[in-house]
Amino acid sequence: MPVIFASKRILKVDENIVKSYDKAYYILPDSEQAGRLQGKLLVNLWNGNKNTIDTNKDNIMQYIVLQGGINSNANESTDRTKYCIMTIRDAGIKVEQLASEFCNWSEELARDATDALLTRYGNKIEVVIANNDTMAVGAVKALQKHGYNKGDGTKNIPVVGIDAIPESLYFIQKGYMAGTVFQDPDVMANAFFDVAMHLSGKIRFECPKEYRCDESGRIIQLPFKEYMA
Template sequence: MKRLIRIFALFMILILIVMQTNNTKNSIFASENRKVANIAIGMYDFENPQMKSIQQKFIDIQNKNQDKVNFSFYNGKNNLSIQVAIVDSLLLNPTIDFMVIGLSNPPSDVIEDIIRKASLRNMPLIMLDVDPKIASKLSKEYSKVVFLKGKQGEVGIVQGEILVDQWNNNKVMDKNKDNILQYIMLKGATDNPVANDRVKYSVSTINEAGIKTQELALRVVNWSKEIAKGTIESLLLQYAGSIEAIIANDDTIALGAIEALQKYGYNKGNKAKYIDVVGAGGSQEARDLIDKGFMTGTVNINYEAQAEAVYKIAMNLINNVSPIKDTNYTISEGFVVVTGSYSPYTKKNNISS
């Protein structure tokens, strides 16, 4: 009898082992074969100061979790063809477990092709800054893709609030005394969700504060400092003294605008020759210009929280659990929405507020 009991007990243990194996066999973290996850991060331009900031946060996460994750970084050099070639090479690399991809204004067929190839290899991935219509459709076609976005509208809201405060407390801003804020919008990219939200909400926040606005020009500058500089040089000649504010989608673009203004004697300390410029990102270079009085403001962005969100979602997908398990993120219309932390930086407050 005791021998039968031992055999039965052994049989039950074997069943439990098989059940556990079935539950973990698709995870690279199966207990009997635990390894470090190799996560490739391909971004549109790691020379961009904001992308450099995010990259450093990923490195910080890796240093704290060396037994769990290894990040590798691939610079798309703001060229879609280069970015697609990088993605194709990563999909063929057997050492890569996961991809995080941020492309320069990709068309829908490029995104569809990447997801098709990833599904053939059964590779999970996160895609950034994808058009909502495309994300809603493709999220249903491959269960291991996550489209990630922050609440970029909040960045635009803070930009708008900075200009509202400036308008209400600095009447010199209304140069032609028509009680209308004449502005130029420098947009990062065409049909880019981040750029679209920042454009929309920066202006709507100003209008909702009871301030009338007039858009003198909207120019797409491809997140490029040099293109922004050349654009503002041209617009200064066209609109002369009519420009009262420049709203830039990020600090890189804003810095290009400042260089153009200073070339023509603006924003160098003379209050009579000053045009308000607002950026986003909280870069050190932008902060320095703000402290000197050469730029109006920027929006501090919590890059640590953004990198942490990518890490948590990636590890969840690798382990075959819900991408938002043990997080406070939400899923809406095909996107995982990550709450951000955004605050103004101006000479007035000179601190994160």
């Protein structure tokens, strides 16, 4: 019986199980690309608005990062953080991590963590990196409590996330949040359709160049897109 596994952060499928059965496919987000695109957003923001972001004028991007989970899909959280920072460094921008907090993909935990970090570091924080938009929204709400990110352009700390949930899109449009990256649902639907048709014998599936597939062609990582106002 053919099986298509899907992963959206809640469950991490063992790739060895997929590889052990030639009628199994695994479709999941490309966490590496998500991190790289998030890093690219910050590179563009820094290069275009360095005078306002680099508040202490030391030519270093001081940031805090809100990570997903320690046990639940920790690899996805690690990849998003790792490749985001790598992309910023590769662009020639110096960075300094002030703090990293595991917030388990939760708005409430992210809000509380950001609140505490603002009390601790104050205006030393120049950028907030969140592994998903739910945590990014929590960070924005904490920043607003401290007088930041009201959308009036006076006191602002760029916040970036991943997923493009409705509340984060609203925050971006209002100027509360800098940007996000997201997985196009049409791309995901097409991938599931094509693999299902292949497994039913109706078409031959070959990994498109915009996807990232392993050597078997059955573990398929789908691309992300950027979103800014």
